[in-house]
Amino acid sequence: MFTGIVEGTGTVRQRTETDDGLRLRIGVDGFDDLHHGQSISVSGVCLTVEEFAGGGDEGDDGGGEWFEVFLASETVAKTYLGEVEAGDAVNVERAMPADGRFDGHVVQGHVDTVAEVTGIERVGEDWRFAFAIPEDHGDYLVDKGSVTLDGISLTVAEKRGDEFDVAIIPTTYELTTLSEKSVGDPVHLEVDVIAKYVENMLDGYAAGD
Numbered sequence: 001m002f003t004g005i006v007e008g009t010g011t012v013r014q015r016t017e018t019d020d021g022l023r024l025r026i027g028v029d030g031f032d033d034l035h036h037g038q039s040i041s042v043s044g045v046c047l048t049v050e051e052f053a054g055g056g057d058e059g060d061d062g063g064g065e066w067f068e069v070f071l072a073s074e075t076v077a078k079t080y081l082g083e084v085e086a087g088d089a090v091n092v093e094r095a096m097p098a099d100g101r102f103d104g105h106v107v108q109g110h111v112d113t114v115a116e117v118t119g120i121e122r123v124g125e126d127w128r129f130a131f132a133i134p135e136d137h138g139d140y141l142v143d144k145g146s147v148t149l150d151g152i153s154l155t156v157a158e159k160r161g162d163e164f165d166v167a168i169i170p171t172t173y174e175l176t177t178l179s180e181k182s183v184g185d186p187v188h189l190e191v192d193v194i195a196k197y198v199e200n201m202l203d204g205y206a207a208g209d
Contacts, residue, residue: 001096001107001108002041002095003096003105003153004104004105004107004154005104006151008092009092009175010027010089010090010091011088011089012024012026012027012086012087012088013025013086020072020073021072021075022071023070024069024081025067026068026090028067028092029064031094032065034052034054036050039109040067041091041092042090042092043081043090043177044111045079045151046109047069047070047109049069050070051068052065053065078114079188080114091151093151103153105148106192107153108190108193113134114188115133115134115149115186116131116186116187117130117182117185117187118132118163119183126168127168128167131166133162134189138159140199141156141164142159143157143158145192145195147189147190147191149187149189152176154172155167
């Protein structure tokens with residue numbers, strides 16, 4: 001489980017396409033506790049560390065800290081990670097420890113769909129981003145409700161028609177890949193899992209189960 005409090009960005013160093021998916025090597029800084037089998041969020045997608053190297057390890061591409069993850073064909077099809085290239089930045093968050101501080105909201109890293117940036121506006125020191133609401137996902141978004149975009153825990157500032165807005169403070173803008181987004185770019189959308197459970201329970205009541 002994650003909190004949506006992104007720890008920083010990593011840089012795609014290598015991408016290797018295979019018959020059944022895609023392998024990415026991602027360079028990071030300050031992630032000195034990486035280990036095999038560890039869950040890690042890459043721009044909101046929960047993946048598993050298969051290989052890694054610490055800052056003192058040379059590795060195959062010149063050294064530094066990095067980790068490798070494998071994306072199965074389903075993940076490639078459902079996210080935009082299949083389109084990233086060497087040099088692209090991604091948001092990175094390690095799974096929350098059981099005794100850690102819970103600063104965001106419950107984020108599973110199970111991307112529901114891909115949304116599109118429809119507007120970016122500077123408002124004083126902050127930013128306001130608008131996103132198109134993907135089909136069949138509007139019921140999961142409510143004003144002042146939680147939403148995860150590219151692995152970032154955010155609050156819906158306003159929902160209107162087929163769009164919703166979020167307000168971005170300078171720290172989030174600078175620390176994450178939002179500073180590199182433009183209108184038309186994709187973002188991974190994960191709705192609040194609580195909304196899914198409520199929907200499931202209500203469907204059960206309606207069906208008489």
